[in-house]
Amino acid sequence: xxxxxxxxxxxxxxxxxxxxxxxxxxxxxxxxxxxxxxxxxxxxxxxxxxxxxxxxxxxxxxxxxxxxxxxxxxxxxxxxxxxxxxxxxxxxxxxxxxxxxxxxxxxxxxxxxxxxxxxxxxxxxxxxxxxxxxxxxxxxxxxxxxxxxxxxxxxxxxxxxxxxxxxxxxxxxxxxxxxxxxxxxxxxxxxxxxxxxxxxxxxxxxxxxxxxxxxxxxxxxxxxxxxxxxxxxxxxxxxxxxxxxxxxxxxxxxxxxxxxxxxxxxxxxxxxxxxxxxxxxxxxxxxxxxxxxxxxxxxxxxxxxxxxxxxxxxxxxxxxxxxxxxxxxxxxxxxxxxxxxxxxxxxxxxxxxxxxxxxxxxx
Ligand code: UD1
Numbered sequence: 001x002x003x004x005x006x007x008x009x010x011x012x013x014x015x016x017x018x019x020x021x022x023x024x025x026x027x028x029x030x031x032x033x034x035x036x037x038x039x040x041x042x043x044x045x046x047x048x049x050x051x052x053x054x055x056x057x058x059x060x061x062x063x064x065x066x067x068x069x070x071x072x073x074x075x076x077x078x079x080x081x082x083x084x085x086x087x088x089x090x091x092x093x094x095x096x097x098x099x100x101x102x103x104x105x106x107x108x109x110x111x112x113x114x115x116x117x118x119x120x121x122x123x124x125x126x127x128x129x130x131x132x133x134x135x136x137x138x139x140x141x142x143x144x145x146x147x148x149x150x151x152x153x154x155x156x157x158x159x160x161x162x163x164x165x166x167x168x169x170x171x172x173x174x175x176x177x178x179x180x181x182x183x184x185x186x187x188x189x190x191x192x193x194x195x196x197x198x199x200x201x202x203x204x205x206x207x208x209x210x211x212x213x214x215x216x217x218x219x220x221x222x223x224x225x226x227x228x229x230x231x232x233x234x235x236x237x238x239x240x241x242x243x244x245x246x247x248x249x250x251x252x253x254x255x256x257x258x259x260x261x262x263x264x265x266x267x268x269x270x271x272x273x274x275x276x277x278x279x280x281x282x283x284x285x286x287x288x289x290x291x292x293x294x295x296x297x298x299x300x301x302x303x304x305x306x307x308x309x310x311x312x313x314x315x316x317x318x319x320x321x322x323x324x325x326x327x328x329x330x331x332x333x334x335x336x337x338x339x340x341x342x343x344x345x346x347x348x349x350x351x352x353x354x355x356x357x358x359x360x361x362x363x
Pocket of ligand 1: 242244
């Protein structure tokens with residue numbers, strides 16, 4: 001079985017790493033990595049391949065940035081060429097970025113089966129580009145691999161046959177547990193070289209912020225910055241800055257307090273090395289909501305909604321909204337959640353093995 005495993009943007013790389021690793025133990029599977037080039041800066045792309053031990057991709061499509069239409073179209077044109085030439089039996093896409101959408105459409109129109117890892121998640125917010133990517137991908141997916149119960153229920157509600165839906169746990173957590181073991185025994189190289197800080201465990205916060213709805217609107221971004229300047233009176237905040245956020249900070253002349261330490265985008269290990277010992281994590285990313293739940297670290301999500309409700313129901317996540325008041329309120333509340341927090345079912349580091357087991361049985 002020849003499989004194209006597609007990744008394009010930063011949050012994809014940690015998901016394909018365990019899937020690729022597990023594929024090498026499955027007889028009869030020839031898994032080839034396709035990197036669309038949606039993210040291309042060293043810090044946003046290659047650093048992750050090195051960190052996560054992903055081999056060089058077989059295909060690099062060099063799509064780059066652009067409007068959604070331009071980026072999606074560039075990926076589609078390049079991906080169609082290799083699919084026509086190589087005719088894989090299956091195209092596996094992960095998550096919800098533009099590469100996920102582009103490659104699943106191309107595959108399906110060439111009558112190649114599509115597997116979607118992290119299927120069925122819904123924020124019910126169509127102002128989010130990722131929600132459109134998730135929904136369209138799931139309309140044409142053949143094998144749905146689901147991370148939490150809400151994903152299964154959403155797909156059933158949308159009329160998907162139960163036999164195509166496989167609740168396997170979460171490959172993101174496979175990667176997290178694998179990398180956590182690694183950093184316990186090996187020094188985190190790049191971080192040690194370029195920065196000298198690591199505050200004492202439980203004395204600082206870690207924050208990420210990059211969603212267009214948070215940083216592309218001046219009023220929203222200023223309110224968020226105000227909230228964090230307030231929180232920074234309590235503790236140091238480490239803040240690796242995404243390229244989009246950096247651009248908007250300059251454009252809106254946003255100033256952060258001295259107690260908010262701005263860092264370049266970090267590799268996976270560097271980032272984990274810092275947030276795993278944080279007192280609290282603030283984020284608008286999807287993955288960190290789940291990873292903090294898996295390690296029982298308090299998490300405040302700077303969004304109005306989440307497509308990952310299990311992190312709120314069972315885990316350590318609190319939804320703050322994007323106003324200053326909402327963020328400060330959630331910050332006060334989040335520490336109480338840790339005592340009764342639970343790890344969601346099947347978030348045990350074995351999701352990738354389950355995916356291959358399913359695919360072997362249906363092929
Ligand atoms: C994309 C994903 C988002 C994911 C995020 C993680 C979509 C629709 N969005 O958003 O779901 O959470 O990645 O990072 O697919 N840029 C660089 N270097 C790079 C890549 C981008 O400087 O390597 C710049 C671009 O020029 C652009 C901005 O960063 O100005 C945003 O990049 P883009 O890929 O459009 O979207 P993200 O915001 O990263």
